Amino acid sequence: MQCDLKTDTSRYARQIILSEVGALGQQRLKDSKVLVVGAGGLGCPVLLYLAGAGVGTLGIVDNDIVDLSNLHRQILYVMADVGELKVSAAKRRVNQLNPDIVVDTFATTLNPDNVLSLLASYDIIVDATDNFDTKYLISDACVAGEKPMVYASISQFEGQVSVFNHYHQATQERGPCFRDLFETPPPPHLTQNCAQAGVLGVIPGLLGCFQANEVLKLILQTGEPLSGKLLSIDCLDNTFHLLSVHKNRNRLPAPTLGASTTPAWRDSDWLSPDNLHDWLESQAPLQLVDVRDSHEHLHASLGGRLIPLKDILDRRQELDTTRRIVFYCKSGVRSKAALLAVRSIHPHAELFSLEGGIERYLTTFPDNATLVAP
Known part of the structure; x- marks a missing residue:
């Protein structure tokens, strides 16, 4: 499909003048x-x-x-x-x-x-x-x-x-x-x-x-x-x-198009605020990991190690997989992503995501923002 130069020059003028587009780029788009x-x-x-x-x-x-x-x-x-x-x-x-x-x-x-x-x-x-x-x-x-x-x-x-x-x-x-x-x-x-x-x-x-x-x-x-x-x-x-996002060369291919293998999520992956509170109060062996940004951590946190989501795999050596690891963020979205990313390289680790994030935890336990787990 060849460009109609008169029509295309008029319609696409503002992008054709870009060096990254030009006439060749416009032809690529049309093809x-x-x-x-x-x-x-x-x-x-x-x-x-x-x-x-x-x-x-x-x-x-x-x-x-x-x-x-x-x-x-x-x-x-x-x-x-x-x-x-x-x-x-x-x-x-x-x-x-x-x-x-x-x-x-x-x-x-x-x-x-x-x-x-x-x-x-x-x-x-x-x-x-x-x-x-x-x-x-x-x-x-x-x-x-x-x-x-x-x-x-x-x-x-x-x-x-x-x-x-x-x-x-x-x-x-x-x-x-x-x-x-x-x-x-x-x-x-x-x-x-x-x-x-x-x-x-x-x-x-x-x-x-x-x-x-x-x-x-x-x-x-x-x-x-x-x-x-x-x-x-x-x-x-x-x-x-x-x-x-890293290529997992040890991942088994799906047996058929769209099919599942081992479930990535288990019911126990979500840790309720009540359960986390009990673990912290009893000083149970765990590593608490905040996957928010540093400014969020300084504003309010549950303590633990700060590893922003974007760095979670690059800093995986800081994760103590000999203990239970609890990821938390603002609402649970980023901690869920962190858990799945870490599970891809540590499939047998005990990993948890704080349900509802720090917002729900501090709503339930407003006085516990200074609790720290190493």
């Missing part, structure tokens, strides 16, 4: 094919910005219909779209923005029988889904098909974004995949989607923009993609954490 799985809060901004940038072919996978409750965050849709298939409404809106691109729609859900064929003709796969089962299915299919996966997840005021299975020219090998971060899904009762946990509308918009940016970087072959890195964002206090 690229990107599949977006999920046309909800994440998928909407991804589709709009990729269409605006001139990505030549966009595929959209979603079998849901537009609901009134979607409109506060799913910015592709308007009131007139309520009750319509999302893929149909999304295609219409995307082509209104840019009629020169091809939009393929698939009103279906991914499953082990169709995932490889759906992904086959696309260069880059965007995971804009809200459930773990589909994320693992996408990841396994991307590994099998040797395609990069641009990942994001959101919950309430927080989100994460990364690039998995990216091929690095310098090393001539692919970077970590989703299972290198979370080897297997947590049980359903430990996860919630937006309908259950709630979300502020701008959060998926922000994370979707990050995803679109990563896709454009991959196509243009410029900048540093988030391969081997997990960017975690808390929009309540505007904190950004960049966590290293």
